Amino acid sequence: MNNLKNLRGTTDLLPEQLKKWQNVENIIKDQLSRANVKEIRTPIIEMTELFIRSIGEGTDVVNKEMYTFLDRGERSCTLRPEGTASVARALINNGNLKGTFNKLWYMGPMFRYERPQAGRQRQFHQLGVEFIGYESPNSDIKIITLAWDILQKLGISELNLEINSLGDRTDRENYKIAFLKWLKDNFDDLDQDSKARINKNPLRILDTKNPDTQRLLENAPKLNQFLSEKSLERYSFIKNQLEFLKIPFVENLKLVRGLDYYSHTAFEITSSALGSQATVCGGGRYDDLIDQMGGDKTPAIGFAIGLERLILIAGTSLEKGRDPDIYIVNKGQLAESLAIALSRILSNFDLITELDLSGSSFSRQFKKANKCNAKSVVVIGDEEAKKNEFSIKLFNNSIENNNELKISIEDNAKLEEWILKNLNLNISAKK
RNA sequence: GCGGGCGUCGCCAAGUGGUUAAGGCAGCGGCUUGUGGCGCCGCUAUUCGGGGGUUCGAAUCCCCUCGCUCGCCCCA
Structure with a gap:
């Protein structure tokens, strides 16, 4: 009857479903504006290079998930797979970084070329919050509590917060040397996947799903043993604060996250109510990203929440719309x-x-x-x-x-x- | 990118090779030209995601393709 169909992994959101979306979005915006976080909107299409340079060449997102094409001027363009890089670019371009602090949020479609499944689409939506210019460990806390409280406000329970520290750039370099040496010594016992990662993105081997490799890794050098005094101090401050604020978390030393730009705090919030795509929120600190992209050295931290997954687990009471008066x-x-x-x-x-x-x-x-x-x-x-x-x-x-x-x-x-x-x-x- | 399940009206479905493709919900119209929630009556798929093939005959069998779904990888 109708041979015009939507592209795989894209979907129409009809008025009936949008009641819930709008309710969820309104609660989110409310929470954010109460914390005086300001909205920013950037284009959904960018130069491909922006993502390669920020997200990292060894990552899956860049290697196999980007919607990249040549425009009529033969420029390589990419539909954004995430929002942080664009926000950083926007601030650099607009000269908004000189000694200023920015608390920003954005909400909108992102694109990743993957096989769709429960809670995963090729065009999906994220809420992102970025605190840029903030170095204090309290900004890490504020970011985590903001994410946590938004999820609470939406009536979502069964949440698990996992955190880890990746240290600063030097910590990671030192660790990488030791870890690489260990990997080479144990090369023959690694699974195919991990072997392939050695040169591209060795840290990701840490959270391999292969049980044999997992067992092997128990004897490998640990990242937390390579954290400097300062990094450790920062990390324990954050854990203490979370305890003080009574936000339950578990430490996950294997949590390294998929994007190259993270440093120090990395965190993830998962829900057991979702299927295998359990991550609702992922975030972390990225102190090196902005200068790596050509801006001034600027510390920053942020998170992103996947709205499709959020909608899946948010309470049914949010499904009601307003009837006509x-x-x-x-x-x-x-x-x-x-x-x-x-x-x-x-x-x-x-x-x-x-x-x-x-x-x-x-x-x-x-x-x-x-x-x-x-x-x-x-x-x-x-x-x-x-x-x-x-x-x-x-x-x-x-x-x-x-x-x-x-x-x-x-x-x-x-x-x-x-x-x-x-x-x-x-x-x-x-x- | 790899592997499993699926695709009949807007939605939920029956039908699994034989001449007219059940039914329910929703929708539209009427009973009731100006007053709702109930009820009753009527209408709504030349066509079974799309294309090709097998057959006297296909929604039913085969091939390709598109989409959905679940898992792997990875992430939100």
């Missing part, structure tokens, strides 16, 4: 004109008005008003239209208490009075 039933040419005029007047209130445009019988229109759960109904037919008025009433099953009233189309004061009295309207919400 007023349903305008109208029939006849003059009545229809008055109905449109009235709907424009009503748009001055914080009301949801459904103007029936079907021209079907009164009976039909009332059925529809009932179906969409309208709180009240306005009726305009020939009788009302002749007198330049409409009738308004509460749409309940009581005839005595429906507060039916006839109001002249010009009498806005009377209309307002009826609305305020009957529709639980917050007066300050008017206009």
Whole structure:
């Protein structure tokens, strides 16, 4: 019937589903603006090089998951696979880094070319929060609590927070030397996957899923043994603060995360309510990213939450939308004109008005008003239209208490009075 | 990129080689030309994701392709 289909891994979000999305997004935005975090919007398409240089050449994201194409000017372009690189680029380009602090968030589509499965799509959506210019370990804490509290506010339980420290650049370099030596000594016992990673991204071998390699790794040098005094101090401060704030976490020494740019704090929040794609939130510190990209040396930390996964585990109470406050039933040419005029007047209130445009019988229109759960109904037919008025009433099953009233189309004061009295309207919400 | 399951109306489905593709929900219209929630009646797939093949005959068998889904890898 229809051979035009959506591309694999992309989906339409219809009004019914979007109620939940919008509720979730509103709660998130609310939380963020209370913490005075500001929104930033960057293009969803960037020069390919931006991602190669920031995310790292040895990563899966860059190697096999990017939507990359040549534009008409033969430039290599990529649909963004994540948001941090773009935000960093935007700040560098706009000169927003000189001695300033930025608390930023963004929400929007990201693209990764992978096989779709539960909680994973090729076009998916992320909320990202980045604190840029902040070095204090308390900024790590604030970022983690922000992520944690957003998830709590959405009524999500069964969450697990895992943290680790990757140390600074020098710590990691020292560790890499020792680890590489060990890897080479034990090369023959590694699985294929890990062998291939040695030259590209050795740290990722740490969280291999291969059980034999896992067992072997128990005897390998540990990253935490290579952390400097300073890095360790920073790490234990963070753990102490989390304990003080009563945020439960487990330490996961194997947590290195997939992107190259992380340093010091790395964290992940997973939910057992999801399937095998259990990570809802991932984040960490990236003190080296911005100068690596050509900006001034700027410490920063951030996280990203996958909205599809969030929607999957957020409470069902968020699925409800707002029903119409007023349903305008109208029939006849003059009545229809008055109905449109009235709907424009009503748009001055914080009301949801459904103007029936079907021209079907009164009976039909009332059925529809009932179906969409309208709180009240306005009726305009020939009788009302002749007198330049409409009738308004509460749409309940009581005839005595429906507060039916006839109001002249010009009498806005009377209309307002009826609305305020009957529709639980917050007066300050008017206009 | 690799492996398993699946694809019949907007949704949920029956049908598994034989001449008209059940049913339910939703939708639309009527009973009720101006007053809803119930009820009753009627209408809604020349076609079974798409293409090709086998057959006298295909939604049913075969091939290709697209999409969905679950797992691996990886991530949000």
